[in-house]
Amino acid sequence: MTEPTADTPTGAPSPEHQRIFLVVVDDSPELKVALRYACLRAKKSGGRVALLYVMEPTEAQSWLAVENLMREEQRSEAEQKLQKLAREVNALTGGTLPILYIREGDPRDQLTVLLQEEPRISILVLAASTGPEGPGPLITHFTGRGVVKLQIPVTVVPGGLSNEQLDAIT
Numbered sequence: 001m002t003e004p005t006a007d008t009p010t011g012a013p014s015p016e017h018q019r020i021f022l023v024v025v026d027d028s029p030e031l032k033v034a035l036r037y038a039c040l041r042a043k044k045s046g047g048r049v050a051l052l053y054v055m056e057p058t059e060a061q062s063w064l065a066v067e068n069l070m071r072e073e074q075r076s077e078a079e080q081k082l083q084k085l086a087r088e089v090n091a092l093t094g095g096t097l098p099i100l101y102i103r104e105g106d107p108r109d110q111l112t113v114l115l116q117e118e119p120r121i122s123i124l125v126l127a128a129s130t131g132p133e134g135p136g137p138l139i140t141h142f143t144g145r146g147v148v149k150l151q152i153p154v155t156v157v158p159g160g161l162s163n164e165q166l167d168a169i170t
Helices: 031-045 064-093 107-117 137-142 145-149 163-169
Strands: 020-025 048-055 099-104 121-128 154-158
Touching: 020 031, 020 064, 020 107, 031 048, 031 064, 031 121, 031 154, 031 163, 048 064, 048 107, 064 099, 099 107, 107 121, 107 137, 107 145, 121 137, 137 145, 137 154
Parallel strands: 020 048, 020 121, 048 099, 121 154
Antiparallel strands: none
């Protein structure tokens, strides 16, 4: 049995046994719903939140310097967005900082690779779009053919839930 330390108070799971709730960061309005749900579940279960930001690859440029500058700007934007969300996670979980990941490429591919590389991630939390175009590309993929690539459960949260509704179900 692991002895409690300053990082693992009595009754809290040890870091290697913590449930890690992964949220994919994008520009959708549903991100806030998925983030709040994951934070509340992590707080109540002694878990932790992880955030994945996937940068779209830059178009092939004939000038390497321009491509590098574009990539640096994308990276800076990703870091700023993750830092802002990290403050929200900290506030919602009662002081726990999230694990942050930045990747470049196709979001489905990068998510699949991350889940293979990080066995500590235990739940993928996605919020469904409320628009007529469907639930969203990640949900469509990972509840269809992409489900065979997953080794963890996926929690799909309706994207139109209010904070009060989220508080009531977590």
